[in-house]
Amino acid sequence: MEAAPAVASAGLTKYFGKTEALRGLTLDIHPGRLTGLVGPDGAGKTTLMRLMAGLMRPSGGSLRVLGLDVTRDAARLPELTGYMPQRFGLYEDLSVLENLRLYARLRGLETRSLQEHFDRLLGFTRLAPFTERLAGRLSGGMKQKLGLACALIASPRLLLLDEPGVGVDPVSRQDLWRMVHALTAEGVAVVWATAYLxxxxxxxxxLLLNEGKIEFNGPPAALTARLAERSLRLVAPRQDRRAVLARALDLASVCDGTIQGDSVRVVLRRDAARAEIQTLADAVEAELVPVAPxxxxxxxxxxxxxxxxTSALAERFGPVALDAGFAVECRQLTRRFGAFLAADRVDFQVRQxxxxGLLGPNGAGKSTTFKMLCGLLKPSSGEALVAGLNLRTSTSAAKSRLGYMAQKFSLYGLLSVRQNLEFSAGVYGLAGAAKxxxxxxxIEIFHLESYLKASPDQxxxxxxxxxALACAVMHAPPVLFLDEPTSGVDPITRREFWTHINGLVRKGVTVLVTTHFMDEAEYCDRVALMYQAQVIALDTPAALERQAARPGLEPPSMEQAFIHLIEAVDAAADTPRGAA
Structure with missing residues (x-):
C-alpha cells in the first residue's frame, strides 16, 4: 500500500491583489521521492513553496502538508519541514558552526544536546574542516551546503529547496545531489525548484508551472517522449555555428536550438516537416541526424x-573594429587579499x-579576474589590457571601451528602471537626443515598458x-564582460540572452563570460578553466571534452569534462575533494 502523500492540494489558488499567482493547482507529492519544480520566471514556483512551508495562506482550495492543513496548523509545520529559500538567510559574520547553533535555537532545539547531530550534518555536507570559517568567506557552493545543513536542523520529513543549485559549480552540485539522494532514501520528500533542466x-x-497553472506533472521521460523524432543535430557545418544556429532558429519549423560541440542542435515544432531544416543542412554542408530528446x-x-x-539588440549595433592586436589581454595577472591569493599569474589573450568563457568552481578566482579586467580591482602584479589600453595607466579610456554586467545585480535600488537607464547613459557620456x-x-529591445516606474528590486x-544587460550595452561597447549573466533565470530567458550575445559577436563585439551552465560553455570559441586561482586548461570546448573521453563510452559533456579536469588536478596534488 502506497504511503499517504507528503503534500496534497486540490484547486489551490493564491492571489496577490488582483494578480492570480496560482490557478487551481491539484497535485500530490510523495515521501521518499525527489520532485522537481520548474517553470519560467513568474510561474508561481516560489509562491507554491512558501505555501507548503506555511509562510503564506492560500486564497482558495485546499493544501495539506504531512497531513496538516496549512491554514489551521501552520504553527506546527516548522517542526516537520525544512525550507531553503533562493536567498538563504545565512549570517555572514557568524562562523559555520555558529550559524548551525543559531538555526537550532530558532527552531527551539536545545543546542547543548545537539553536538552529535551537528557533527553528522557537517560530515554529510563535507563542511567539518570549515566550522570556524565565517559564512561570508565561504564559496558559493559551500554557502549552499551550509544552507542545506541549516534547513536539516530539525530532521524534516519534507525538504523544500528553492533553486539550491543557482550560482553553484558542477562539482558542488554533485555534492548537493549526493546529499538529496541520501535524504530521499531515508523517506524524506524533497521538492527541488531549479532553473537547470x-x-x-x-x-x-x-511539476512544470506556467502562469500559475500546471502544464506537466509526471516523470521527466514522459515529457521527453513527446519529442520523439523531433530532436536533430546538424553535424559539423562548414559555416560558423552561431550563424547556422541563427538561421535555424528563424525557420518556421524550428521551435528551439542550441550549439552542442561542433554541431547545432535543433527541435522541430509539432507536426513540422524536415524539409526546411534539411535544406539548411545541405546549404551548410552538415549531416542531419536524429538525437535523443x-x-x-x-x-x-x-x-x-x-x-x-535574430537579435534586435545586435541589429542596432554597427560593425565593430579594433586597432589592437587583441581585444583583451591578461599578462601574469595576480591579486592578493592579505595572505589569500585570489588570482595567480593569470595569462591569456582574447581575439576580437x-x-x-571563464569557467571554474566557486572561489576559483573568476570574478576577481573579471573585476581586474574591468578596472574595478587593481592587480597586485601583472597587467590587464582592454582594446589595447592598459587598465593601470589608461583606466578611464579603457572603461569607456567595455561594458560590464556584474554577477550580483548591482543597479541602484533607489532609482526606478527608467532612472537607472538614464543614469547609465549619462555615465557613458550620452546626452541630449542621443541619450x-x-x-x-x-526599453523597446528588452521589453521594459511595463516596469519603468518600478525599482529594480521589484x-x-x-x-x-x-x-542589467541594457545598462551594460548602453554605449555600444566593443568589449563586453558578462559575469554569470543568466544565473537563476529560466531557459527561455537564457535563450534570449544568447541570441543577443551571438548577434553582437557577429557584429565584431568581443564577449568574455563566466557561467555555471555548462551547456552555455558550448557557445564559447575557447574556454579557460580556473581552479585554485590559476588557469589549469585553455582550449576549445570540443578539445576539452576530448581530454575526458574514454574508449567505448559516449562522448563526454562539457560538465563531465569540467569535473574530470578538476579531479585530475586534485589527484595530482593529492588534495582532498571539497577542500577548495
Whole structure:
C-alpha cells in the first residue's frame, strides 16, 4: 500500500491583489521521492513553496502538508519541514558552526544536546574542516551546503529547496545531489525548484508551472517522449555555428536550438516537416541526424518555443573594429587579499569577435579576474589590457571601451528602471537626443515598458537581468564582460540572452563570460578553466571534452569534462575533494 502523500492540494489558488499567482493547482507529492519544480520566471514556483512551508495562506482550495492543513496548523509545520529559500538567510559574520547553533535555537532545539547531530550534518555536507570559517568567506557552493545543513536542523520529513543549485559549480552540485539522494532514501520528500533542466531530468517526478497553472506533472521521460523524432543535430557545418544556429532558429519549423560541440542542435515544432531544416543542412554542408530528446527540449516546446535567432539588440549595433592586436589581454595577472591569493599569474589573450568563457568552481578566482579586467580591482602584479589600453595607466579610456554586467545585480535600488537607464547613459557620456534615443531603444529591445516606474528590486529576476544587460550595452561597447549573466533565470530567458550575445559577436563585439551552465560553455570559441586561482586548461570546448573521453563510452559533456579536469588536478596534488 502506497504511503499517504507528503503534500496534497486540490484547486489551490493564491492571489496577490488582483494578480492570480496560482490557478487551481491539484497535485500530490510523495515521501521518499525527489520532485522537481520548474517553470519560467513568474510561474508561481516560489509562491507554491512558501505555501507548503506555511509562510503564506492560500486564497482558495485546499493544501495539506504531512497531513496538516496549512491554514489551521501552520504553527506546527516548522517542526516537520525544512525550507531553503533562493536567498538563504545565512549570517555572514557568524562562523559555520555558529550559524548551525543559531538555526537550532530558532527552531527551539536545545543546542547543548545537539553536538552529535551537528557533527553528522557537517560530515554529510563535507563542511567539518570549515566550522570556524565565517559564512561570508565561504564559496558559493559551500554557502549552499551550509544552507542545506541549516534547513536539516530539525530532521524534516519534507525538504523544500528553492533553486539550491543557482550560482553553484558542477562539482558542488554533485555534492548537493549526493546529499538529496541520501535524504530521499531515508523517506524524506524533497521538492527541488531549479532553473537547470538537466537537474529536472534527474528527478523522480517533475511539476512544470506556467502562469500559475500546471502544464506537466509526471516523470521527466514522459515529457521527453513527446519529442520523439523531433530532436536533430546538424553535424559539423562548414559555416560558423552561431550563424547556422541563427538561421535555424528563424525557420518556421524550428521551435528551439542550441550549439552542442561542433554541431547545432535543433527541435522541430509539432507536426513540422524536415524539409526546411534539411535544406539548411545541405546549404551548410552538415549531416542531419536524429538525437535523443532532452527534458529541456520538451520544456521549451511545451511553452511555445524559444525567442528566434535574430537579435534586435545586435541589429542596432554597427560593425565593430579594433586597432589592437587583441581585444583583451591578461599578462601574469595576480591579486592578493592579505595572505589569500585570489588570482595567480593569470595569462591569456582574447581575439576580437570571440566568445571567451571563464569557467571554474566557486572561489576559483573568476570574478576577481573579471573585476581586474574591468578596472574595478587593481592587480597586485601583472597587467590587464582592454582594446589595447592598459587598465593601470589608461583606466578611464579603457572603461569607456567595455561594458560590464556584474554577477550580483548591482543597479541602484533607489532609482526606478527608467532612472537607472538614464543614469547609465549619462555615465557613458550620452546626452541630449542621443541619450533619449538610446534609452528608448533599450526599453523597446528588452521589453521594459511595463516596469519603468518600478525599482529594480521589484522586478522578476529575468527582467532584472535584462535591465542589467541594457545598462551594460548602453554605449555600444566593443568589449563586453558578462559575469554569470543568466544565473537563476529560466531557459527561455537564457535563450534570449544568447541570441543577443551571438548577434553582437557577429557584429565584431568581443564577449568574455563566466557561467555555471555548462551547456552555455558550448557557445564559447575557447574556454579557460580556473581552479585554485590559476588557469589549469585553455582550449576549445570540443578539445576539452576530448581530454575526458574514454574508449567505448559516449562522448563526454562539457560538465563531465569540467569535473574530470578538476579531479585530475586534485589527484595530482593529492588534495582532498571539497577542500577548495
Amino acid at each position: 538537466d537537474e529536472a531530468e534527474r528527478c523522480d517526478s517533475v 532532452r527534458f529541456e527540449d520538451g520544456f521549451i516546446d511545451l511553452l511555445g518555443g524559444g525567442p528566434g535567432g 569577435g570571440e566568445i571567451f 533619449r534615443e538610446r534609452v528608448a531603444e533599450m 522586478l522578476p529576476l529575468g527582467y532584472k537581468q535584462r535591465l
